[in-house]
Amino acid sequence: MKLTDAQLKQLETDGFIVIPDRFSEAEVTAIRSRLPKLFSQQDEANVIERNSGVVRTAMGLHLRDELFADLVRHPRLIEPAQQILREPMYVQQVKVNVKAAFSGEVWQWHTDFATHHGEDGVRKPLALNLHILLDEVTDFNGPLYFLPGSHRASEHAATLDNETTSYPLWVTDHDRVREMANRSGIVAAKGKPGTVLVFHDTLIHGSPNNMSPWDRSIFSLIVNPVSNAYTTATRPDYKHHRDLTPIEPVAADCLEDYVTRLEAPAA
Ligand code: SIN
Ligand code: MN
Numbered sequence: 617m618k619l620t621d622a623q624l625k626q627l628e629t630d631g632f633i634v635i636p637d638r639f640s641e642a643e644v645t646a647i648r649s650r651l652p653k654l655f656s657q658q659d660e661a662n663v664i665e666r667n668s669g670v671v672r673t674a675m676g677l678h679l680r681d682e683l684f685a686d687l688v689r690h691p692r693l694i695e696p697a698q699q700i701l702r703e704p705m706y707v708q709q710v711k712v713n714v715k716a717a718f719s720g721e722v723w724q725w726h727t728d729f730a731t732h733h734g735e736d737g738v739r740k741p742l743a744l745n746l747h748i749l750l751d752e753v754t755d756f757n758g759p760l761y762f763l764p765g766s767h768r769a770s771e772h773a774a775t776l777d778n779e780t781t782s783y784p785l786w787v788t789d790h791d792r793v794r795e796m797a798n799r800s801g802i803v804a805a806k807g808k809p810g811t812v813l814v815f816h817d818t819l820i821h822g823s824p825n826n827m828s829p830w831d832r833s834i835f836s837l838i839v840n841p842v843s844n845a846y847t848t849a850t851r852p853d854y855k856h857h858r859d860l861t862p863i864e865p866v867a868a869d870c871l872e873d874y875v876t877r878l879e880a881p882a883a
Contacts, residue, residue, distance in 0.1 A: 631767030676854030737847035
């Protein structure tokens, strides 16, 4: 399922696109059904919120669950990425960011490239972040905030923040955030479950605490051209996977089997 010319143009102009109804309700239910077991595992790839102790982000999911092994090769994610990047890509990072009701904590203003470059030695800001909303995301449950057009600068001044949350992040300097927000405003990326977001590596984004009574979980796949791979491997594999095998899309109906299994009456 390819992007239209209008979607490609919008991605070029704003640095992100929001595509509603990309995955069906049944497919999202099947994806969500795998999460309780994954979140309950004692695994260092489950990063825990600093204050509440609930899961903040569950990482490396394609190596921990067969549904996610299929999802990272899903043509509804991979075909648009191939269309944009036009070269072989590897799976760089796979996670569900949870942002639980009442307790989900902030993701500070950042670009993904600042961490990919600062931690992993990635040379160019070519990686793409592909999200699937797994809950309805509204004004209230911690939507991602995007600064439109900020991706056009190849770099934004940033500092490593080990303090604010349990996830170390290269955080964009506030003067730079102010400058970009004053220029083009802030957009909250909202939508029904099954909505897909695509955004560039140098787009400034973040999200506020979730003080609402509604969870806000989002699946995120980061893909990067093999030619632009990490040059340092100091972070754990689940934060930047070392396997550079080019992604080959699987069948578009690859989630059907999981949907059927979920709907089958207990024997
Ligand atoms: C978030 O889950 O709100 C942040 C996601 C991201 O930085 O990609
Ligand atoms: Mn990010």
